[in-house]
Amino acid sequence: MxxxxxxxxxxxxxxxxxxxxxxxxxxxxxxxxxxxxxSKEITTNNSLVTIDLITLNRFFNTYSNLKKYRSDVILLYKNRNYKSIWYDDKQLIEFANVLYSKVNQLENEGLKFNLAYKDKIQTIFNSESTNEITKTEKELLLSTLYIYYAKKVFHGIDTQKIHETGWFLPQKNVSYKTLLDSLLTSPELLDKNEKQLFGQYYKLREALKQYRQIEKSGDWKPIETESWVKEYNPGDSSKTINQIRHRLVVMGDLNTDSKSDVYDAELMAGILNFKKRNGYRPDYPIGSQHLNRMNLPIEKYIKTIMLNMERCRWIPPKLAKADEFIIINIPSFTLIYKKNGQNNLVSKVFVGFNLMETVLFSSSISRVVFSPYWNVPQSILDNEIKPAMEKDSTYMTRHHFEWNKKSLRQRPGPDNALGVVKFVFPNTYSIYLHDTPYKLNFNYDFPRFSHGCINMQKAKELAYLILADYPDWPLEKINEAMNSGVETTCVLKKPIPIHIGYFTAWVNEAGEINFYFDIYDKDRHLAELLFEDNIE
CATH class of the missing domain: 1.20.5 (Single alpha-helices involved in coiled-coils or other helix-helix interfaces)
Incomplete structure (x- = not known):
């Protein structure tokens, strides 16, 4: 039992x-x-790093000030099958050190390193640190650091903020996975990557370096002005001229400083270069406006360069690599027609102002209209033409206006506000590029302003160049259409991209930095967004 x-x-x-x-x-x-x-849980390197959705969410809950990067970091790991990025054979890969070094040099990119927990990140690379963090934390901190750097340098401020500045040109999409893959293979792309950044960016970066060296040298001393002198002309002698000469040497407009007080031929050449680089009419008198420009603090020039580097981050590099396109820079009052990589035409323009600012956007020229009618916008009719008609009964006749149903239009002719040719590109802002009868306005430092459209000095020449490959439009036919008094339209077989941008600093093909006046006060607004002291 x-x-x-x-x-x-x-x-x-x-x-x-x-x-x-x-x-x-x-x-x-x-x-x-x-x-x-x-989630997918993958343990690598003998359980050194564990990555899954639970771990990722726990990390961003712990490091809550980094939550704005969570979605991009998670997508990064999803696209890499949740494998470790930064560890190989129990050690950090070399690219981790390269990235950290570049982040600590963000000032060279015109930016600040203000990421939250940057002291924590520093401990990853400090072998003497007593602040222990797990390898998984290090892994995810480095991935966040990468996204932070890529956003700052290769993308720029948030899209919503870009639109707040009035910039509606096409923006690029940055694939952080593709970018990371290329950087892991070729780390030197952190220094220069023209597939990701508009080429002008790197020219401005070099200019930033030069102006910071000037700032460091302490050689940017104020020019002492003489209140009783309205302007300086060739042959004049003054200690102020001596100081102007030195400033031109510092800025690169003169090669040597003779220390002469006399406004001589050498200084004349330097003044011409200075005026060309700063948007002035190229002549020899030096007035108060030129001295005020020279006397801007060096910090102002540096900030202007940084702001325009930011604008370059928004531009898809391929935009400027098209076979044929037109770009208009509003602050410089300049249009450039590029074809096959060459500047085929450079022309002065004048643009809208005050409540009629020309909008920053992209489109494509689809039609060229010769001897155009000007259909008067209602606002101009109400605010300008009707009051003029009340004062002068002959106003409509003298200016060749006629009623077209309930709208007013101006007949084609030499006095037409659109000149002899206009270029039509679809947009919701009622903006055209066109000729103008007011050619004398281009002789001033700052051309007169329009009601928003873009008035062009060399409109005829642009029409000739655009239609050069159109056998049906020989030069004789174009000239006849321009002067016929009858509106005639040519539809382009291949629309030409046109981009209206806003750059107050630009490095030309000769490597010279040009500065232009912030006529729409957009630099100030962008500076408020870009130079916020908030921890990111």
Missing amino acids: RPFFWFLIVLLSDYADAAIHRDTTKNVTDKALYCISN
Whole structure:
């Protein structure tokens, strides 16, 4: 009886153990299935780094000030099958050090390193640090650091903020996975990557370096002006001229400083270069406006360069690599027609002002209209033409206006506000590029302003160049259409991209930095967004 009793006890015990084991196995299996169904868990390097959605979310809950980067970091790991990026063979890969070094040199990119927990990140690279963090934390901090750097340098401020500045040109999309893949293979692309950044960016970066060297040298001393002198002309002598000469040497407009007080031929050449670089009419008198420009603090020039580097971050590099396009820079009052990589035409323009600012956007020229009618906008009719008609009964006749149903238009002719040709590109802002009868306005430092459209000095020449490959439009036919007094339209076989931008600093093909006046006060607004002291 006793042996059977013990046998029964052992049998029941084994059954109970088996039941417990089954329950435990079921719980573990259920948990595993839960994890697998909700994330992919991959343990690499002998459990050094564990990455899954639970770990990622836990990390961003712990480092809550980094949550704005969470979606991009998670997508980065999803696209890499949740594998470690920064560890290889139990060690940080070399690119981690390269990235950290570049982040600490963000000032060279015209930016500040103001990422939250940057002291924590520093401990990753400090072997003497006593602040222990897990390798998984290091991994995710570095991935966040990468996204932070890529956004700052290769993308720029948020799209919503870009639109707040009035910039509606096409923006590029940055694939952080593709970018990372290229950087891991070719780390030197952190220094220069023209597939990701508009080429002008790197020219401005070099100019930033030069102006910071000037700032560091302490050689940017104020020019002492003489209140009784309205302007300086060739042949004049003054200590102020001596100081002007030195400033031109510092800025690169003169090669050597003779230290002469006399406004001589050498200084004349330097003044011409200075005026060309700063948007002035190229002549020799030096007035108060020129001295005020020279006397701007060096910090102002540096900030202007940084702001325009930011604008370059928004531009898709391929935009400027098209076979044919037109770009208009509003602050410089300049249009450039590029074809096959060459500047085929450079022309002065004047643009809208005050409540009629010309909008910054891109489109494509689809039609060229010769001897155009000018359909008067309602606002101009109400605010300008009707009051003029009330004062002068002959106003409409003298200016060749006529009613077209309920709208007013100006007939084609030499006095037409649109000149002899206009270039039509679809947009919701009622903006055209066109000729103008007011050619004398281009002789001033700052051309007169329009009601929003872009008035062009060399409109005829642009029409000739655009239609050069159109056999049906020889030069004689174009000239006849321009002067016929009858509106005639040519539909382009291939629309030409046109981009209206806003750059107050630009490095030309000769490597010279040009500065232009912030006529729409957009630099101030962008500076408020870009130079916020908030921790990111």
